[in-house]
Amino acid sequence: MRVLLVGDYPPPHGGVAVHVQQLHGYLRGCGVDVRVLDIGKGGRPAPDVIPARGAAPFALWLARHVATGWTIHVHTSGNNPKSWVLAGMVGSLPGPKSPRVITLHSGLLPDYLAASDTRRSFVRVALAGYARVVAVSDAVKSALVGCGVPAEKIDVLPAFCASQVRPGPVPSAAEAARSRRRVLLSMAHHPSPVYGRALMFRALRELAQTWPDVGLALFGPGLESEAFIRDVREARVAGHLEVLGELEHSAALGLIARSDAFVRPTTHDGDSISVREALTLGVPCVASDVCVRPQPARVFAAGNARELARVIREAVAAGLMHVPQVDAGPELLSLYGELSSSNGLKSSHEQGSGLGETRHAAQ
Template sequence: MPRDLDALTLAHCGRIPKVLFVGPYPPPHGGISVHVARARAMLARAGVRCGVLNIEKGAPASEAYIRVNGALDFLKQLARHARNDWTFHVHTNGHNPKSWLVALAGGLAARLGAGGTLTLHSGLAPAYLESGGPWRRTVARLTCALYSRVVCVNEEIADSLLALGVSWRRLEISPAYLPPSHISSTLPPDIGAWLSTRHPVLSTILFYRPEYGFELVVEAVERLRRKHARLGCLVIGGTEGRREAEALVRRHGLEEWMRLCGDVDHSLCIALMSRSDVFVRATYSDGDSISVREAVALGVPVVASNVGARPPGVALFPAGDADALVERVEEVLGV
């Protein structure tokens, strides 16, 4: 069970009256931000007083979270909540300096407040820690020591922390998956009309960053549509880099077969995924993909690269291998 939910039991015992999540919050709808939003909602429904300190740059104003206006405001908010005896749960990727600075600041606040937990989500975190010099590794080790628990979403992340000297007693391996509370029952008319003309339908959720393998998905669709004239591929998520992604689709002549939906509300995202025949996760690195677990829970067959943690029943292919990706999709479709 994700460590967030332990707060439910402790809160009812009177030990954790207030929980502050520190991390990104939708929009955009990424794995970490969706997890933070769901965890906050679940605790709130259970009567736990909780809040979110949203570290997403340029986040719009919202009553759902506290928006951070720069580093100084971030530190002030942490100090204020620490003085008021909040418990901190910091969610971050762990694969860049900013991530560890956020974790360090959150850990110091947790020590001044009512304690805290750190969750590391990214499959890129082990490589980041292993490739750094002594200073990087020291900062990570000392940061982890500030938290009562450090949750790693897969074994590779935990192993990288153990190699730094973090005590195994402090570590927990747990997927960051919480089931959605609502799935949209209706689709936008334009997407619904497009889907009615497509079969089979693939779906994928990503950001347009190299580690997400969008180019690999494009290559696979180009090959698959030669055999499946009515094939459709829903690409969900991503705003930054979308113009370049659309240009790549045009260069391959796939405008008819690929629909780039952009960042959508997560209930709609789940609805679109549920209407697909295969969900594709073509990442080059991963922690424990929430979208893969969502597809499995929905009963949608999943084809995913063999990186990070994958639940049972997922059809795996070697990361970056377009031939194997196409072969696995064909096998899952039964053709």
């Protein structure tokens, strides 16, 4: 079995890139011949990761793998034209011995498709060349079915590999933040308003009435922008912030593991990897109700700062809770086995392990 993962690879450590990295690590650990065709902004060398900068190098590498019968698994958001051009290109490339799979990650996808009949028509055509489509939520699946994609072709499977969640050492600034805060919250930051920064700041002001020394550790891009500084000033929360910048993924997991709660106040979401990571680590997690959240995450009404503060208090009071989370790795490995078998490419690894039998999408 040979698998080529096509998508972003860290850095930066966005949701799609982290999942590709996790899945790559899982498959390598299983002895699968796996490579990544990195179409992101990465650049850091990693074993079996091919940087594809520009259309010509990408097309060349892709064609080589298709011609030699690799299973191609595309990972993309699905909420912008570039994403669907990629999907259409990979799905339409001739190569009957090279099965195609695509995972669509974004919670913004349903709104994106609902906005245009042309988009829905293009999506139906772009996905025609894929043997299987993986949607990270029921909402994403419903949107695809609404475009005319056959429901039986779509699996709902969160983009998460619980076995790959491995916290690492944290920077000294994070250790210092933990030592000086009786209550330390953590949050993944992004300059996009979708991440709910302003809402979190309003809730933080309210939490400070209960916990005067409460801290919010922020990690991610955009923490030095003018918009960020403006929001901090307007919300008057500077004394409660621990601004850590962009962290290596293992360090971010280490920070979350040291937090009293992880907060995800987004206005839109697919299936957040960071939420599942926090829960895998046993850390209480508070997230907006914009999509179905895995148990035992606590949800609040999106946009309601007062309710967000209330639910955070409840989560911190409840403390740690370890509940097993889904692992997409075995499910996808089984899917690759099915596709290889149907193409007459079943490997000795599959024959010995019994893979390639009927799968059941995990939720």
